[in-house]
Amino acid sequence: MTNKSLWAGETTMAGQRVSRIAFGTEHLNLYTPSLGGQFLSDAARLHNVFFWDTDNCYGSQPAVAAGLKLQPREDIVVTSKTYADSREDAFSSVHKILKDLDTPYIDFCLLHGVESGKLEGKMPALSALREMQAQGLVRHIGLSTHCADVAWAASDVEGIEVLCVTFNRDGSRIEQGNLDGMVRALDKAHNRRGLGTYVIKTLGRGDLVHDVRAALNWVLDHHACIDVLNIGYANLRELRQDLSVVNDYFAALEEDRHE
């Protein structure tokens, strides 16, 4: 069933080859892990969506673990996240992730959902992540946030290679700051600091599903400062819908370039 219009493009993010769409796995927690794992494997095999995003609070790690068993490990890129502040919590969190995913390493580990005024408090956890990066347990370190001020400050922090932020047309779910602030933060991170960037809540966690094409096109209009769109899927049908929008967008862009 491989079909060019439904084959995800690729890019590099923080030096790591990734698919342009990441499979947000949160909604796979409702399926038996073996079926959820097959969905993920199919996303990689049929649609080249080999970048999978999870977290140890989503409940989807068993499905991701099952998916990792169906594909060569080195062909898949996995993000997971930690809420840890302290070094101890960061170590135990990452070891739990590795155990739950049954994998020797994760490609990206993000300091998760960092709130306004809490960035400084994450430094002990960041130092632990860097230690684990040196040990090969974590390949890249990032930070995710819903807050524009944190997003702005994060790209000045040594060791942060990837910024993951809430980003959608209506500014839905953005806290502390607004959409403009998020655009400036992404631009600074991606174009001035050279960080990898990926965006979440592109459909406002369901608020914009009535207008998927326009909502995704709006995000894609900022592709100069965004590497990857991370979108949550409950099934492959939803993924194919978004993939067709994303591929149409880049195909049109390519056409414009030639004209």
Added chain:
Amino acid sequence: MSNCLLIKNCMLTTFFNDGYNATKILENVDILIEDGVIRSIGQGLRADCPTVDGTGKLAAPGFLNGRSCSLAALVSKSLAADIKCSRFGGTPLYTRVNPLLNAAQAALSDGELEDLLRLALYQAIDSGTTTLLEHCSVRELPIFLSLCQSAGMRAIVSPMLMNRQTLPETDLWGRCDNALEAVDEDGLVAWNRGFVERTAGQLAQAGMGLGSVETVSESLIRKAAQAAFALDCTLMIPLNETQQERDVCQERYGLSPAALLHKNHALHRKTITGGNQLTDRADRAILRSGASAVALCPVESLHDARLAPFLDCQYDDLEILIGSGRTAPDMTMQSRALTLAGKLERGLRHQMRAQKTFYAVSSGAAKAASLPVGELDEGLIADLILIDLSRPHYHPLTMPIADLIYNTTPSDITEVIVNGKLLKQNGRVLPMDAGDVARRAEQAAAKIWARARETGAF
């Protein structure tokens, strides 16, 4: 190992974090329980103790029934289900339920009441309930507590303290006897307090409780609320179950029932208001300000041709419990009814999902009742059920939580474990014999029917 139980090779599902999205499903895991607590969850666990083969079974948190009125359910569930009561406010409460409850109180000895309540407890265990919040009459409280204690059921049993000797009834013309009577309020509250203090920390404990607002005085509300606050215990109060209750409250005090409770300081974080089928936006704002929880009874509401306001309460950020009220204490049926009725509440099928219901009968209910149960993880209390997924109606199996809510009936629940102790095993309820329970309950019920015929309740 003493007080130990090992469940081998099951599938497990549970909430594990805040919010109704955070579920996880694990396959082929073992659960080791020791002294009532889950010691470990993993693969290849070994222990020298009784073992349950969990192959092909789903382990899930047991159901928390947030409001059961056991005697009312037993004496009236079929008799009240379909009767026409448009002349009496659209509820059978004053024409069928309360008259039969009053007949039961008059006709039965304590032993006969116990025979009936044992049947309710049997039904609760059989259908996977591991925590029961019972709201009953003053006379039933010690009986029900003792039954739960001896069966090993986790329970909070609260009485309906009232300024009356009997429950209000309506005459043939729809006139209701709402009069308050002189009672020893201090004595009643002290009696209730005594039970709370004596049972604190036990598996089955007493809470404070009141009758609905048309049966109580303001001073009794205040006294019971003060005692509950001082004891830091649950306070159960029926709320907005009938239009009659709202009308009497308006006439007597010029207030809605929620406003009356608020005025008398009865709404606090351990207050659980029961019923709520007529609870509106203004009531929800009042309940929210007191951080009080709502117990909704979906099947009871459906019988009254109404929808329990689950989504309204959820969107207003209220803590929600689901209860059986005066219908059968089968939480599999209540869960299914809540989910399907919830789709009608806004006319949107996706706004009410199995996952929300699962949260409302497990983790969310436990948080609302301030009880340390409702989730399965290492270090947590071992209150769980095992469901036999090998049965054909579960297949093909893709989404276990949806199957748990939509397709499960009591006979699918093969094991019920409360505080690490098996109350149901291989489909058989262990603390009591089914045939004996049914026979003794029928004998007691026959006396109620006889009394009801004499008094004109039938």
